[in-house]
Each structure stands twice: as C-alpha cells, then as structure tokens.
Amino acid sequence: MVNYSGSGLDRTFAALADPTRRAMLAMLRKGSRSVSEIAQPFPMSLQAAMKHLDVLSHAGLITRKKEGRKVACALRPRPLKAATRWLKRYEQISEERLDRFEAYVEQLQRGESA
Amino acid sequence: MVNYSGSGLDRTFAALADPTRRAMLAMLRKGSRSVSEIAQPFPMSLQAAMKHLDVLSHAGLITRKKEGRKVACALRPRPLKAATRWLKRYEQISEERLDRFEAYVEQLQRGESA
Numbered sequence: 001m002v003n004y005s006g007s008g009l010d011r012t013f014a015a016l017a018d019p020t021r022r023a024m025l026a027m028l029r030k031g032s033r034s035v036s037e038i039a040q041p042f043p044m045s046l047q048a049a050m051k052h053l054d055v056l057s058h059a060g061l062i063t064r065k066k067e068g069r070k071v072a073c074a075l076r077p078r079p080l081k082a083a084t085r086w087l088k089r090y091e092q093i094s095e096e097r098l099d100r101f102e103a104y105v106e107q108l109q110r111g112e113s114a
Numbered sequence: 115m116v117n118y119s120g121s122g123l124d125r126t127f128a129a130l131a132d133p134t135r136r137a138m139l140a141m142l143r144k145g146s147r148s149v150s151e152i153a154q155p156f157p158m159s160l161q162a163a164m165k166h167l168d169v170l171s172h173a174g175l176i177t178r179k180k181e182g183r184k185v186a187c188a189l190r191p192r193p194l195k196a197a198t199r200w201l202k203r204y205e206q207i208s209e210e211r212l213d214r215f216e217a218y219v220e221q222l223q224r225g226e227s228a
Contacts, residue, residue: 013131017124022200029207077207084201086136090194093143097191 008060009086012079015059020044021052025061025075032074035064122174123200126193129173134158135166139175139189146188149178 015021024038039049053073056062060079065072129135138152153163167187170176174193179186 007133009136010131010133013127016200017127017131019121019124022123025204029204075204075207077204077211080201080204084198084205086130087194087198087201090139090143090189090191091198093189093191 008079008082011059012061012083015055015061016083018052018055020049021056024049024052024056028062028073028075032072034067034070034072036070038073122193122196125173126175126197129169129175130197132166132169134163135170138163138166138170142176142187142189146186148181148184148186150184152187 016025020042023042027033027038027041035050035053036046038053039046042049053062053064057064060076062073063076065074130139134156137156141147141152141155149164149167150160152167153160156163167176167178171178174190176187177190179188
C-alpha cells in the first residue's frame with residue numbers, strides 16, 4: 001500500500017494519503033505523545049496503529065524515543081515543509097487564474113464585450 | 115497502489131506520491147497539453163502514462179477534454195489548494211519551534227544560563 005522506496009516526497013505524500021495517519025499527526029501538533037495515547041482514540045488494534053506509526057516514522061514525519069517503559073512519538077515537521085514547498089508552486093496558478101477571472105468579470109460589469 | 119475510495123485528501127496525497135504524476139502536473143503548470151505531449155518525455159508506454167493520467171483525473175487534479183482527434187489535459191488546482199491548506203497548519207509549528215530555538219540561541223549569546 002505504501003511506497004517504502006522512492007524519494008522523500010513520495011514517502012511523505014504516501015504517508016499523508018491515509019486519514020488515520022493524518023489524524024495521528026494532528027494529535028502530535030500539540031506535543032509529543034506515547035504510542036498508547038496516540039493509538040487510544042482509533043477503532044483498531046494497537047498493532048494496526050503501530051503499523052501506521054511505522055509508516056509515519058519511515059517517512060521521517062515522526063521520531064520515536066524510548067522513555068522508560070513508554071515510547072514517546074514527536075512530530076518532525078521538516079518533510080511536511082518540503083511537501084508544502086512543492087504544493088506552493090501551484091498556489092500561484094490558482095491565484096493567477098482567479099486574477100484573470102476577476103478581470104474578466106470586471107470587464108463584463110463595465111459592459112465591455114468579452 | 116492508489117486509493118480510489120477515501121476522501122478528497124486521501125486521493126490527492128496518493129496521486130502526489132508518485133514522481134511521474136508530480137512531473138506531469140508540473141508540465142501542466144504552463145498550460146494544457148495533449149495526452150501524447152504529456153506522455154512523450156516519460157520512459158514508459160502510452161498505456162502506462164494514461165494510467166497515471168487516470169489517477170490524476172480521478173483525484174480531480176486534471177480535467178480531460180476531447181478536442182478534435184486529441185484529448186487535452188488541464189490542471190485543476192482546487193484539490194492542491196485543499197492539500198496546501200492541510201499542510202499549512204504544520205508550517206506554523208516549524209516556525210514556532212524555530213522562534214523558540216532562536217530565543218534559546220540569543221539567551222546563550224547573552225551568556226545567560228539556559
């Protein structure tokens with residue numbers, strides 16, 4: 001299901017293509033959490049939740065650190081930044097299109113032929 | 115390989131998890147292109163390239179329109195915007211962390227104990 005080879009962006013986007021994994025990352029925005037705290041809200045086995053954490057870890061989106069008897073997971077925002085940078089190149093396109101569309105609407109409002 | 119059910123974000127991120135598909139979208143940033151123009155630079159059969167275009171189309175990232183004997187593909191930036199919006203929530207986190215890190219370095223520079 002998830003691409004384990006491929007580049008950083010391949011792994012980041014593949015990891016983000018699952019709602020459970022996105023929800024896990026959202027939990028970690030507030031700070032680090034133990035594996036059991038992260039797994040708790042999801043209607044799945046601890047084993048299944050840990051597989052999702054494996055994918056996130058392999059994509060470099062989280063770090064895992066043993067703290068006594070618990071494993072603490074923390075968000076690692078760098079790969080998300082790279083993904084955002086890739087996507088931002090397209091943001092401009094929507095804005096350019098919107099600008100053109102607005103100019104067209106204004107032209108129509110002034111009663112000029114389009 | 116690609117999630118055909120799931121939500122919009124699932125499909126968008128799954129579609130972006132492949133370098134060929136990202137390169138195809140990058141080509142379309144400059145304007146619409148025919149299927150054969152898009153397929154041409156890639157070392158794969160037209161059939162394989164069309165499968166990638168199917169994934170992009172299913173994720174709503176491109177539109178396909180028959181123009182005479184050709185099929186023109188165009189970028190549809192809306193799903194990319196939704197993905198950017200999701201990712202931007204994490205941008206703030208990196209910035210907050212960087213701010214804290216800078217404050218810490220300044221503290222060290224002033225010779226205060228950390």
